[in-house]
Amino acid sequence: MTPIAPHAPTAADVLAAAQRLQGVAHRTPVLHSGMADELLGAQLFFKCENLQRTGSFKFRGAYNALAQLDAAQRQRGVLTFSAGNHAQAIALAARLLDIPALVVMPEDAAAAKMAAARSYGAQVVTYNRFSEDREAISRRIAQERGMALIPPSEHPQVIAGQGTAALELLQEVPRLHYLFVPVGGGGLFAGSLLARQALGSSCETWGVEPEAANDAQQSLRSGQIVQIAEPRTIADGALSTALSPLAFALIGQHAEGITTASDPQLVQALRFFAERMKTVVEPTGALAFAGARHGGIELRGKRVGIIVSGGNVDLARYARFLSD
């Protein structure tokens, strides 16, 4: 297993990631909505990473990390233990770079998720969520096969890659006053803070967490990483119980703050995206909009960037959100 370089990612790493992703990742559109502007009394700019390859921004970090592996490591392959968007992102990035990929998933994971990872050519290894430890299994396989373990947040080049979504938004829409970013393990938020730094922007940058999973908000307040119990929220892309240490170092130093959104507010936002903006967003992808709307930050008259982070949601589940 190749040890992960422990160095913190920098603003320059985000700029280099943007170069690496050019022509590989989609430059996703920035949408506007007169109705959304009216609701908040502000000008909103939605960066639509639900339209990114594999349906979320995670492709950016995955590709940026894998593209920097040396030839020997590429031959031995990569693995990860996410069941969600990071797994799909690693699977596609690996296929594009001709690297064998393995994903460790719970045996009761949604069939669609396993199928998605396999359809991109990854090998899926399952484990029992209740009796086995996925990180231990992943480390053992990594050791046995010499594969590089690429975690969803705790990796400098993953964080740098995630920052390119905010970089594109800040480049395309000048003079933003505020930027709202969803927070799970913190990679997207940390990368966004580096993107702001790279462009010398003074845009106030806020993270948004599910109300029931506000470990990052607690961490920012207390100055150290706070670990919470397994949270219950529909935002299944932000279920992490603690920030990644690399992300926390950047968030603690550079972030304006973290606010939260409740599950009913996320559902309301999903419906707004569907009905008014004609775009499919997953619950976690709606965090930034819901946080801007309900998070108690005065935005009247401001120019506000919103990262819409993903759109992968099981259709039957999505239909229930829309019809409830």
Ligand SMILES: *Cc1c(COP(=O)(O)O)cnc(C)c1O
């Ligand atoms: C992973 C993910 C997040 C959270 O990103 P982190 O880097 O873990 O903070 C937000 N939205 C979606 C759609 C995701 O897949």
